[in-house]
Amino acid sequence: AHLGGSPAHLGGFTCTPGGVTCTPGGVTCTQGVTCTPQLNLRSCLTCRSPVSLSLTCFRYLEFSSVSLNRSKRFSNLIHRCLSTVPSRLCVPFNPAEFWSCYTFHNKVVTLYLRCLPKSQHALVLERLRYAMPNNTELGLRLLHQEWQDGNMEHLKFQVRMLSSHSPKCLAYWNIAIAVEKELKLTSEVRRLYHQALTNLPLCAELWKDVNTHTHTHSDSLPVSHSSRMLKMF
Structure with a gap:
């Protein structure tokens, strides 16, 4: 036809x-x-x-x-x-610069996963992520699959790797912090907030979360530490 x-x-x-x-x-x-x-x-x-x-x-x-x-x-x-x-597209009239577009690649990944049993999804997504380390949507999809499979420790490991590779991605930091909160590791939550603010010092959403967390856990946090978190910058 x-x-x-x-x-x-x-x-x-x-x-x-x-x-x-x-x-x-x-x-x-x-x-x-x-x-x-x-x-x-x-x-x-x-x-x-x-x-x-x-x-x-x-x-x-x-x-x-x-x-x-x-x-x-x-x-x-x-x-x-x-x-x-x-995946690299040149900026018009400036071939020295480019931007990354993974729209096609993510559609192909969706098609591929539809042909595979769910038990293989996490493994396939992890392999594809190594092949496309700058594909943020693919990284988020891998994290979601690990969460659906109930692999909290593997999810924690993966999100740490992703946040280290792409420290300007707020979504990775939010997931990393959410995992530590789920595991009730308060000291790790504080450390991750500090790392996230170091990389995203002007992110209003992140500062709002820090402020909320600091006041919610004020009983368990030293006053000096709470003040430091809000006055770091």
């Missing part, structure tokens, strides 16, 4: 218009190249722009997931697509 006009339905999913032809043997790009699981996806799509490349790759993965599903070939295909589509 050629996707040049109205959407076409193949194998239980919908392919939207975009100049891609889906056939039982693979996906044919507008350049006339047919991509099959046996071919290197990088070599057959290098001629496309980043936006077109991501669209074509994702449609190809959706098409392949129907037939390959949990096979090793589909896993290899996922990793090839993740490495093929760039």
Whole structure:
């Protein structure tokens, strides 16, 4: 079914218009190249722009997931697509600067996890996070999965690594502090608040939380320490 006009339905999913032809043997790009699981996806799509490349790759993965599903070939295909589509986008008129966009990569991860049993989700997310250490959304997704699985100690370990790698990410600090509060480790909570404020001294939300925590636990905190936390900066 050629996707040049109205959407076409193949194998239980919908392919939207975009100049891609889906056939039982693979996906044919507008350049006339047919991509099959046996071919290197990088070599057959290098001629496309980043936006077109991501669209074509994702449609190809959706098409392949129907037939390959949990096979090793589909896993290899996922990793090839993740490495093929760039996450760095150049700032217009300034090629020396760039910004990171993991929108496509996170969509691929979602598609991949739908094809795997839940028992493998945490392990797969951890491996993918090591491959994309700057992908904040992926890191948060890993932490949420660890929490759903009830692995508090592993969650504590992961969030410490993530907050060390991305100390400007408020979400990581909030989760790290919440974990220590859940474990009722007051001294660790104070230490993490101090570290978070060192990295985010102008974050109003963080200062509000520190103020609330300090007054809530004023009976268990020395007065000198409470004053120090509020006057550090």
